[in-house]
Amino acid sequence: MREYLKFYIDGQWVNPLERKTSDVINPATEQVSGRISMGSAADADLAVKAARRAFGSWSRSSRKERLELMQAIQAEYDKRQAEIGAAITEEMGAPAALGGGFHVQLGAGHLATAIEILKDFRFEELRGNTLLAKDPIGVCALITPWNWPMNQIAVKVFPALATGCTMILKPPQLAPYSAQIFAEVLHAAGVPKGVFNMIQGAGSVVGTALSGHPEVDMVSFTGSEFAGVEIAKNSATTVKRVCQELGGKSAFIVLDDAAMVANVAGATSGMMVNSGQTCSAGSRLLVPKARMAEAIEAAQKAAAEVTVGDPQGNFVMGPVVSKGQYNEIQRYIQIGIDEGATLVAGGIGRPESLGKGWYVKPTVFANVDNRMRIAREEVFGPVLVIIGYDSIDHAIEIANDSDFGLAGYVNGADPEACNAVARRMRTGWISINGGFDFHAPFGGIKKSGNGREWGEFGFHEYLETKSLLGFVPAPPAA
Ligand code: NAP
Numbered sequence: 001m002r003e004y005l006k007f008y009i010d011g012q013w014v015n016p017l018e019r020k021t022s023d024v025i026n027p028a029t030e031q032v033s034g035r036i037s038m039g040s041a042a043d044a045d046l047a048v049k050a051a052r053r054a055f056g057s058w059s060r061s062s063r064k065e066r067l068e069l070m071q072a073i074q075a076e077y078d079k080r081q082a083e084i085g086a087a088i089t090e091e092m093g094a095p096a097a098l099g100g101g102f103h104v105q106l107g108a109g110h111l112a113t114a115i116e117i118l119k120d121f122r123f124e125e126l127r128g129n130t131l132l133a134k135d136p137i138g139v140c141a142l143i144t145p146w147n148w149p150m151n152q153i154a155v156k157v158f159p160a161l162a163t164g165c166t167m168i169l170k171p172p173q174l175a176p177y178s179a180q181i182f183a184e185v186l187h188a189a190g191v192p193k194g195v196f197n198m199i200q201g202a203g204s205v206v207g208t209a210l211s212g213h214p215e216v217d218m219v220s221f222t223g224s225e226f227a228g229v230e231i232a233k234n235s236a237t238t239v240k241r242v243c244q245e246l247g248g249k250s251a252f253i254v255l256d257d258a259a260m261v262a263n264v265a266g267a268t269s270g271m272m273v274n275s276g277q278t279c280s281a282g283s284r285l286l287v288p289k290a291r292m293a294e295a296i297e298a299a300q301k302a303a304a305e306v307t308v309g310d311p312q313g314n315f316v317m318g319p320v321v322s323k324g325q326y327n328e329i330q331r332y333i334q335i336g337i338d339e340g341a342t343l344v345a346g347g348i349g350r351p352e353s354l355g356k357g358w359y360v361k362p363t364v365f366a367n368v369d370n371r372m373r374i375a376r377e378e379v380f381g382p383v384l385v386i387i388g389y390d391s392i393d394h395a396i397e398i399a400n401d402s403d404f405g406l407a408g409y410v411n412g413a414d415p416e417a418c419n420a421v422a423r424r425m426r427t428g429w430i431s432i433n434g435g436f437d438f439h440a441p442f443g444g445i446k447k448s449g450n451g452r453e454w455g456e457f458g459f460h461e462y463l464e465t466k467s468l469l470g471f472v473p474a475p476p477a478a
């Protein structure tokens, strides 16, 4: 049993002002795996005040000081990688190889990238007699989801630190353990007091207190549309910047060529990674209509290879995060059946071998119409829909006919054909034949939000541009 009952405020582990705890459930066993304290608005206020006090000196810290701190964090993070992986497996059910693998590596990757960028990031730029100074925005509230918990924390905390901001992290109730270890990592690395603070608890309480707080300058939020809108509204009266990274229903276009069958198989197994709980998942698979039968066969085969079971065991897919998510996904599978889509893999209920735990069958619907709800709404589970297209123009039309615009995928044998399709997709982030880059800005358009995280663009989220007119540069040293 894990007992994480203290908050990290002003460089110390402190008791909450009011004693209130909540159980954390292991989604594989449905048993209580630990307890956290639930923060109040008063706890949030203490953390904001600490961050405000620390801002004066941290905002003026040198590049060298920030780099030294971030390198110290890197050393501590490396030491705790296995523990962080185990925590992620326990809290949200990622198979051990994934939790201790890609989940942890994403955190390390964002940290290494932020260090690399900070080494020569231009905080000042002289244009004629005007100096453009990039100043840290101030006190930041960072509100994160449970699905890739370490990734989400890393893409916010490291650029905020690197740019001289101070912060309060509000991790998800469903994935509080990895965040706790992350805070221990920062403490061990010697983060100056007040620069980083962490409060566990409910978004509706702690998150609301932070987004409405007059001393918070910016909220960076990743999560659902509903909460993103609540935060934006609640932030409006105190005029803060709100960075929203929301959901998606991203199209995966497979071109009509010799690689089609292999690409459908890859897209299907890719959809099931992390039990489909990925905001940027390619959950609408677009294939040439004339080849739907081949696509179905390839998708069925790939789905059958996705073994499901105990995240401590040797399975491809673990459970989904919670009973609530399980029920929601079941509801969507039923909606797909009722809408008349062809169920070609998976379906309602747990895999037959599993009596408990929030396990979902890797599910594929084919002959889906883009107007169906399973093609328009984010399921956030291992559910793929296959839609047929008549021509490239038709494929692009379907891809762009969505309320969301987070990610996109194009796979095909001819790189130029792929590039042409990718250019016409209206989303923020498109991967061509599996392309991946820690430096590429990540974020969406339309209802997928307005933020751009990762790499250098992630720094700009935490900076304000200040103009110094009539600026006379100091003469070069003799
Ligand atoms: P969520 O319910 O919106 O929760 C995200 C975070 O916001 C949690 O920490 C939550 O606290 C908090 N929160 C909830 N209501 C709030 C409020 N009124 N004010 C302030 N904070 C509030 O999302 P989720 O269910 O955890 O995550 C799934 C969603 O995130 C999906 O839609 C997915 O697509 C999206 N997502 C997007 C990205 C991206 O980069 N675009 C990445 C990952 C996930 P609690 O702990 O109380 O829930």
Ligand code: MG
Binding pocket: 224
């Ligand atoms: Mg939620």
